[in-house]
Amino acid sequence: MALEFSPETHKKFDAIVGRYPKKEAAMLPVLYLAQEEFGYLGPEAIEYVAAIMDVPVARVYGVVTFYTMLNMKPIGRHHTQVCRTLPCALAGAERITAAIKAKLGIELGETTADGRFTLSEVECLASCGTAPMMQVNDDYYENLSEQNVGEILDRLK
């Protein structure tokens, strides 16, 4: 069964494409739609997006592989992204990452066996005044400590 958008997503797709002066400019919002609907952007999803966007498949691969927020593999329910850049590093970000690794029993880039968490390190998220910090899916968690990071993760089911 080939992938395709649900009728509801198709309406969103038409609305988004209609807003842009050129269809291809809607590539990122459409890839976000696809990622939301299909969970990740595997080969089938990429081929589907290429077809509905009227561009070569290779062009969509080029875009998907370029950006960090477009996932080509399934990820956990809570994508836990710890900032590692200098201001957060000065505030002890490495200790936060170590505490999360110990708590979840996974390394960077891995997902817990129950599919709950995927752990990544990311570059600066514009939250340097409240370092160290992490982003879990859409939400920022700031002024982290080795103690409170465990409590935060416990609340995420």
Added chain:
Amino acid sequence: MEKILLRNVDAPDSHTIGAYRSRGGYRALEKVVREMSPERLIDEIKASGLRGRGGAGFPTGMKWGFVPKDSPKPKYVVCNADESEPGTFKDRLLIEKDPHSIIEGTIIAAYAIRSHTAFIYIRGELSFGAKVLGRAIEEAVAAGYLGKNIFGAGYDIDLILHRGAGAYICGEETGLLSSLEGGKGWPKVKPPFPATHGLFGCPTVVNNVETLASLPWIVERGAARYAAIGTEKSKGTKLFSVSGHIRKPGVYEVDMGYPFKKFLEEDCGGVPNGKKLKGVIPGGASMPVLRADELDGVTMDYESFQAAGTLLGSGGVIVMDESTCMVRSAWNISRFFAHESCGQCSPCREGCHWMEKIFRRVERGEGKAGDLELILSVSGNIMGNTICPFGDAAAMPAAAFIKKFRPEFDAHIAQKKCTVSAS
């Protein structure tokens, strides 16, 4: 010091159109659309001395002036909300707390170049900011500030919020345009400049969030009042994001020309825990680091930072105390650039990874004689040899860390371990 950019952020519900209008919001836009010609508006912004707040410091009115008036092509304005420069978090504050000042500023810029379609390109990670801005745009549409025939003056303007998807390079204006066209965020060769050949090959102006958010105040109070603040060549106020080893981190609005040392010690409360200041990066991670002994007489403006051998950049101030290992800091920043190089130009694509590898080796106590010269050589070979300024942004801090803190790097190599910190 008068608050211009931060005048609204502490007001209750400052992100709503009601709060914004009760504080004088959208009056500047009305004045522009009803009373001013685009030419007069451009002259006014030129007279204000406003320079681009994204990092390059290019005069805003002059940038607008390069857009051809008689082009048959559509024209575009893009608000660059892709704030990703390490140490910088000023735009995020404005996006979350004062989105309407950004929207109003974007419409004013669009009117100046007779554009009818504008975009706000916000970095993908800022989900919350995108929600706030999205709601604010809906409010502005409902109030008639966006759409057809605004203020009944016959001017149409559409504003599209566009989310990036995670790439630092999309903050570089031509990389941003490539991304907005639906491709990888690869920068374009200049010339031609975006003002004549930008989005889809059409005349385009890209301005930073902070630049655009300054416009309503300038229009309403007048260019002369804005130009009266600051120094001869750096006018107005500037936002500085302060992080690292400092008692009061956060976003500060400062009159250009304010003494840097006084700012750090008095306004930001100085270095905590009785430690001494060791070094400070004044303009985001792309800018050369200054040693504590180099701060005397430095003022917070484009010229003074340049005279001190660094740049004002984005105003991302990263403070490092005496316990900081500068080798580790240099490695951290080199790793950032290695991760974010877009891969288009060989000197940067290869060089950033080489620098990161050598810094890492030195940091781990596995450095050898000649390693530092090698980094300086790689840095020199990247500098000026790439399509966009990213190459320079990676090369400058690498060389500055070594030159400013050479004994520490030498000791790291000689003793095969860090002699400074346990962190």
